[in-house]
Amino acid sequence: xxxxxxxxxxxxxxxxxxxxxxxxxxxxxxxxxxxxxxxxxxxxxxxxxxxxxxxxxxxxxxxxxxxxxxxxxxxxxxxxxxxxxxxxxxxxxxxxxxxxxxxxxxxxxxxxxxxxxxxxxxxxxxxxxxxxxxxxxxxxxxxxxxxxxxxxxxxxxxxxxxxxxxxxxxxxxxxxxxxxxxxxxxxxxxxxxxxxxxxxxxxxxxxxxxxxxxxxxxxxxxxxxxxxxxxxxxxxxxxxxxxxxxxxxxxxxxxxxxxxxxxxxxxxxxxxxxxxxxxxxxxxxxxxxxxxxxxxxxxxxxxxxxxxxxxxxxxx
Numbered sequence: 001x002x003x004x005x006x007x008x009x010x011x012x013x014x015x016x017x018x019x020x021x022x023x024x025x026x027x028x029x030x031x032x033x034x035x036x037x038x039x040x041x042x043x044x045x046x047x048x049x050x051x052x053x054x055x056x057x058x059x060x061x062x063x064x065x066x067x068x069x070x071x072x073x074x075x076x077x078x079x080x081x082x083x084x085x086x087x088x089x090x091x092x093x094x095x096x097x098x099x100x101x102x103x104x105x106x107x108x109x110x111x112x113x114x115x116x117x118x119x120x121x122x123x124x125x126x127x128x129x130x131x132x133x134x135x136x137x138x139x140x141x142x143x144x145x146x147x148x149x150x151x152x153x154x155x156x157x158x159x160x161x162x163x164x165x166x167x168x169x170x171x172x173x174x175x176x177x178x179x180x181x182x183x184x185x186x187x188x189x190x191x192x193x194x195x196x197x198x199x200x201x202x203x204x205x206x207x208x209x210x211x212x213x214x215x216x217x218x219x220x221x222x223x224x225x226x227x228x229x230x231x232x233x234x235x236x237x238x239x240x241x242x243x244x245x246x247x248x249x250x251x252x253x254x255x256x257x258x259x260x261x262x263x264x265x266x267x268x269x270x271x272x273x274x275x276x277x278x279x280x281x282x283x284x285x286x287x288x289x290x291x292x293x294x295x296x297x298x299x300x301x302x303x304x305x306x307x308x309x310x311x312x313x314x315x316x
Contacts, residue, residue, distance in 0.1 A: 012268060013037055013046060021046075022272055023190070024210055033221070042210055043217035046271055111145055114161065114169055118143070121173040125196050127181075134180035135173075142216045143172060155219045163211035170198040170205075171212035179216065187236040189302065234259055234273035241300040243281065247291060251284045258284065262314060272310070278303050279310035 013019060015032040023044035030037045030046060037046040111119065118139060126132035142160035144151035160175060161168025174193035181188035190213060191206065198205040238259075243252040258280040262269040269276050278301040285292050298304060 013049075015049070019046075022274070042214050043221070047268075110147060115139070115143055115145075118161070118169045118172045118176075121169065121197060122176060125173065125177055125193070127186075131177070131180055131184060131186075134183060135176040138176040138179055138216070139172065142176070142219050152219055158215065160212045160216045160219065163215050164208040167198055167202065167205070167208045168212070171209045173197045174209050175212045175216045178213070179220075182233075185236050187233070187240040187302075234277060237274055237301065238277055240302075241277070241281075243300065246296065246300065247293075248281055248285060251281065251288055251290070254284050255280045258314060269310075269313070274301055275303050275307035275310050276314060277301055278307040279314045282308065283311050283314055 013030045015030055015037065017030045018027060019030060020026075021028045021039040021042060021044055023039060024042040026039075026041050028042075029040040031040045032038075032049055035049055037049045038044060039046065119136060122135045122139065123132050126135055140148065141152060142155055144155050144159070161172045164171035171194075174190065174197040177197070178188050178190045178193045190209065194205050194209040198209065202208070235256075238252070238256060243249055243255070248255075255277060259269075259273070259277060262276060262280075278297050281297055281301070282292060282294070294305065294308070298307070301307070
């Protein structure tokens with residue numbers, strides 16, 4: 001399990017397999033979390049994983065679990081562990097005190113100045129009023145105030161802005177806008193929000209943004225806030241492509257029907273909706289005698305030329 005070095009598009013992923021993540025566009029490793037395979041880098045949920053024949057718990061001769069140790073509560077140190085016993089190096093105290101001020105210095109235990117800047121940025125960049133409200137709800141989960149009732153303990157320990165410091169304001173706004181758009185069924189790309197919320201001159205803006213995104217997904221995992229299902233995303237992508245105003249308006253319905261057929265297979269199509277839909281459009285255009293315009297297809301589906309690798313694999 002997990003011995004393959006690189007997983008192709010048509011193979012079923014196993015824990016430990018290497019694959020190209022469609023969310024962070026990095027060659028990552030698939031990790032198992034509560035019967036769901038996730039990207040190790042950005043925690044993107046890839047697919048469900050059947051645990052029936054895998055990950056058996058080892059039992060001793062009397063039927064008891066062995067080698068597991070005593071249970072440990074979230075945030076506590078395991079027994080006989082030296083983690084967290086000793087303070088950091090001399091001189092770090094000032095830095096961490098400053099970060100605590102950024103996080104918890106709001107008047108009347110309300111939002112801090114930095115969080116207010118994030119709120120303003122979200123309201124400015126949000127596409128609709130509902131998008132703004134949903135984004136602000138996510139911000140309160142990932143960056144809680146002291147006055148909040150039952151805040152997320154993981155978010156209190158390390159809110160979403162901290163991994164992206166000193167660009168926590170823009171990164172937090174980009175994360176909340178992106179995840180809110182996904183929850184509302186919009187076709188959203190995180191890179192677009194990074195360009196809108198972070199300084200243009202920042203060369204590694206994506207790195208700061210993905211740090212906050214990864215932290216937010218960890219927080220939401222604890223909050224058990226569900227993300228959009230994989231079935232909604234392809235529909236949103238096809239709607240945004242708006243093939244009806246192009247020369248491919250007659251095959252729009254066929255593209256969706258082809259996608260539904262691909263989903264019924266046991267291949268990995270469902271985890272790559274954007275390139276698969278583009279490949280379906282390309283192949284259907286060929287079969288219907290329509291002009292094939294790769295540049296138009298790439299622009300409409302927001303993909304690169306690599307979508308053509310899927311053309312032999314799609315069903316039409």
